[in-house]
Amino acid sequence: MKPKIDDVARLAGVSPTTVSRVLNDRGYISNETKEKVQDAMAKLNYFPNDIARSLYTKRSNLLGIIMPTTSNPFFGELTFHLESICASLGYKVLLCNSLNQKDKEKKYLDMLMRNQVDGIIVGTHNLGILNYQKQNLAVVSIDRYLSETIPVVSSDNYEGGKLATELLVRKSCEHIVLIDGVKEIEKSYLRREAYIDTLDKIGKTPIIYEIPEVFNVQSQQEIIENIFSEHPEVDGVFATNDIFAASFITAAKRYGKKIPEDIKVIGYDGTETVRTVLPDLTTIRQPIEMIAKEAINILLKEIEGEFTDPLHETKLPISLIEGSTT
Amino acid sequence: MKPKIDDVARLAGVSPTTVSRVLNDRGYISNETKEKVQDAMAKLNYFPNDIARSLYTKRSNLLGIIMPTTSNPFFGELTFHLESICASLGYKVLLCNSLNQKDKEKKYLDMLMRNQVDGIIVGTHNLGILNYQKQNLAVVSIDRYLSETIPVVSSDNYEGGKLATELLVRKSCEHIVLIDGVKEIEKSYLRREAYIDTLDKIGKTPIIYEIPEVFNVQSQQEIIENIFSEHPEVDGVFATNDIFAASFITAAKRYGKKIPEDIKVIGYDGTETVRTVLPDLTTIRQPIEMIAKEAINILLKEIEGEFTDPLHETKLPISLIEGSTT
DNA sequence: TTTCATATGTCAACGGGTTGACATATGAAA
DNA sequence: TTTCATATGTCAACCCGTTGACATATGAAA
Numbered sequence: 001m002k003p004k005i006d007d008v009a010r011l012a013g014v015s016p017t018t019v020s021r022v023l024n025d026r027g028y029i030s031n032e033t034k035e036k037v038q039d040a041m042a043k044l045n046y047f048p049n050d051i052a053r054s055l056y057t058k059r060s061n062l063l064g065i066i067m068p069t070t071s072n073p074f075f076g077e078l079t080f081h082l083e084s085i086c087a088s089l090g091y092k093v094l095l096c097n098s099l100n101q102k103d104k105e106k107k108y109l110d111m112l113m114r115n116q117v118d119g120i121i122v123g124t125h126n127l128g129i130l131n132y133q134k135q136n137l138a139v140v141s142i143d144r145y146l147s148e149t150i151p152v153v154s155s156d157n158y159e160g161g162k163l164a165t166e167l168l169v170r171k172s173c174e175h176i177v178l179i180d181g182v183k184e185i186e187k188s189y190l191r192r193e194a195y196i197d198t199l200d201k202i203g204k205t206p207i208i209y210e211i212p213e214v215f216n217v218q219s220q221q222e223i224i225e226n227i228f229s230e231h232p233e234v235d236g237v238f239a240t241n242d243i244f245a246a247s248f249i250t251a252a253k254r255y256g257k258k259i260p261e262d263i264k265v266i267g268y269d270g271t272e273t274v275r276t277v278l279p280d281l282t283t284i285r286q287p288i289e290m291i292a293k294e295a296i297n298i299l300l301k302e303i304e305g306e307f308t309d310p311l312h313e314t315k316l317p318i319s320l321i322e323g324s325t326t
Numbered sequence: 327m328k329p330k331i332d333d334v335a336r337l338a339g340v341s342p343t344t345v346s347r348v349l350n351d352r353g354y355i356s357n358e359t360k361e362k363v364q365d366a367m368a369k370l371n372y373f374p375n376d377i378a379r380s381l382y383t384k385r386s387n388l389l390g391i392i393m394p395t396t397s398n399p400f401f402g403e404l405t406f407h408l409e410s411i412c413a414s415l416g417y418k419v420l421l422c423n424s425l426n427q428k429d430k431e432k433k434y435l436d437m438l439m440r441n442q443v444d445g446i447i448v449g450t451h452n453l454g455i456l457n458y459q460k461q462n463l464a465v466v467s468i469d470r471y472l473s474e475t476i477p478v479v480s481s482d483n484y485e486g487g488k489l490a491t492e493l494l495v496r497k498s499c500e501h502i503v504l505i506d507g508v509k510e511i512e513k514s515y516l517r518r519e520a521y522i523d524t525l526d527k528i529g530k531t532p533i534i535y536e537i538p539e540v541f542n543v544q545s546q547q548e549i550i551e552n553i554f555s556e557h558p559e560v561d562g563v564f565a566t567n568d569i570f571a572a573s574f575i576t577a578a579k580r581y582g583k584k585i586p587e588d589i590k591v592i593g594y595d596g597t598e599t600v601r602t603v604l605p606d607l608t609t610i611r612q613p614i615e616m617i618a619k620e621a622i623n624i625l626l627k628e629i630e631g632e633f634t635d636p637l638h639e640t641k642l643p644i645s646l647i648e649g650s651t652t
Numbered sequence: 653t654t655t656c657a658t659a660t661g662t663c664a665a666c667g668g669g670t671t672g673a674c675a676t677a678t679g680a681a682a
Numbered sequence: 683t684t685t686c687a688t689a690t691g692t693c694a695a696c697c698c699g700t701t702g703a704c705a706t707a708t709g710a711a712a
Binding site for chain 2: 002047048049050051052054055060065069070071072073076077079080083084087092093094095096097099104107108110111113114115116136217242243246247250272273274275276277278279
């Protein structure tokens with residue numbers, strides 16, 4: 001059986017209250033007693049039961065992180081930073097990979113509520129559910145507009161979309177295709193809007209390809225290949241994430257198109273992984289670590305009840321990284 | 327205040343015990359009562375407190391996952407699969423990114439113990455700590471030999487290393503360099519051993535480059551660049567992960583070397599991300615999902631106490647994916 | 653000598669849900 | 683009419699650590 005506080009007390013020859021005082025650094029304890037207790041804990045291999053602790057204190061120090069999937073480099077890196085920061089602040093992280101599936105998100109949310117998480121960081125977009133379940137729960141969203149009461153942290157998507165499109169225009173692309181995710185209600189499409197606006201301004205027509213199953217490589221490839229038959233004139237591609245961009249480049253090679261000579265390509269995200277594996281790719285880099293920091297900042301304020309602004313939105317700066325694909 | 331079981335009971339007009347009976351599907355309950363209770367729960371937005379529940383049942387249904395970093399595509403994908411499978415089995419996951427740092431791993435382990443996890447899945451290699459802290463804790467390791475009592479799940483690293491090296495030999499490479507991580511005590515180096523054995527057999531000398539900070543892109547690049555000055559004759563490279571391979575290819579380009587004409591390169595892991603971003607890369611693919619499944623299988627058996635074999639090792643099949651870099 | 657900061661003990665309530673023991677009531681089958 | 687499965691209630695103990703109230707003891711400063 002696992003040792004409990006009474007076992008420690010007995011071995012150390014003190015009362016359970018004293019052990020608790022040592023554990024929580026409360027009241028008066030002599031160094032001598034403190035050491036005796038710590039020795040006993042070490043000897044017994046005692047770990048205080050945080051579950052019992054949480055029950056009494058009503059603070060779980062648990063945060064939920066709901067992401068589509070840590071398989072994706074953007075979310076994988078985001079999750080890493082989020083968790084690292086949480087750990088440094090004494091928060092523990094319950095990880096949820098929802099794959100953007102509504103039913104899974106619902107289940108995960110339920111699970112997080114039952115586990116008394118102090119807050120939730122959301123990187124997926126189906127959680128309209130949150131509205132009425134919210135109650136006092138602290139929530140912060142990354143890059144998704146979930147509801148009017150949930151603060152959003154994102155990078156400057158409009159600026160990013162503008163920078164990307166303008167670069168292609170500046171490089172004399174005449175037929176610029178956008179490869180994007182599917183337009184859904186809960187998600188803002190600022191990258192797309194910037195693309196459309198920028199083309200509008202110079203009298204060009206947007207050509208948009210939507211990839212529905214973000215995490216299904218197969219269908220992704222098929223849709224991208226359609227571009228070559230349906231728009232053989234394409235000479236510029238703005239992909240709203242680097243994976244799409246990479247898939248396009250692969251397809252382009254198969255179709256005998258040279259990059260950047262025949263077609264210029266710019267991606268989005270600029271994750272470390274893609275920067276390492278495909279350093280040539282021109283992309284818009286998101287400040288992933290900064291996003292993580294800011295999201296947690298806001299969430300902690302919500303948890304402490306210091307946060308009141310209902311329509312809070314944080315836009316962090318992006319940067320253009322020019323490789324050799326443009 | 328959050329509603330509790332008594333609030334639900336009051337609203338439904340039943341006793342708390344009856345609510346508990348509904349929650350746990352225990353004893354006799356009429357459908358009518360069941361519905362009344364469920365309605366009340368819905369109305370109050372009640373979530374049973376899993377913390378209180380765990381305290382009594384002594385089962386947290388919590389698993390700890392300790393990985394170096396989810397930023398890395400291999401571990402990101404592994405974490406995704408592990409978490410997904412856990413979720414489908416009713417287990418919750420506490421995520422830990424240790425960056426392979428001993429002090430962090432120690433802290434994480436401590437945290438997991440305090441949180442009464444039912445088991446731990448380890449993908450890092452510093453946990454000699456586990457030996458004496460282990461007690462009754464169920465642990466399974468992925469690809470690392472932590473101690474004699476901890477089962478290991480991995481893919482067939484020796485076979486993979488052999489396949490990779492043999493491919494380079496078959497493609498007439500004369501000077502084959504291995505790019506590997508740093509050799510440490512707790513980790514097995516079967517990929518490296520296979521490389522050495524294979525070269526030995528045909529009378530060639532191994533040339534090994536070790537990259538210490540797996541997650542520091544900077545130093546990684548520097549070490550790799552040394553290859554060109556120290557071994558300009560190199561015409562084949564076996565990198566023990568795809569990221570190293572990609573870094574080498576980048577460096578090779580900078581040095582005016584053509585791949586595969588001048589130098590042939592094979593990587594390791596074959597993650598979806600790298601397969602998408604750099605599909606040309608020849609690599610040894612690990613069955614990541616299968617590894618995750620098997621690890622959890624074993625862990626659950628340990629938790630249920632059905633597991634006895636102390637020296638358990640599972641080797642899953644790898645496969646060669648030939649791209650155009652060899 | 654008095655006073656007070658320091659040091660430790662005892663005790664019980666508390667957090668929220670679970671469970672076993674036991675009581676009671678109803679309606680259908682034997 | 684008896685019996686029993688079904689249905690629900692009451693009650694208290696339990697899980698484990700925390701905390702406040704209160705008692706007691708010691709030694710040093712005033």
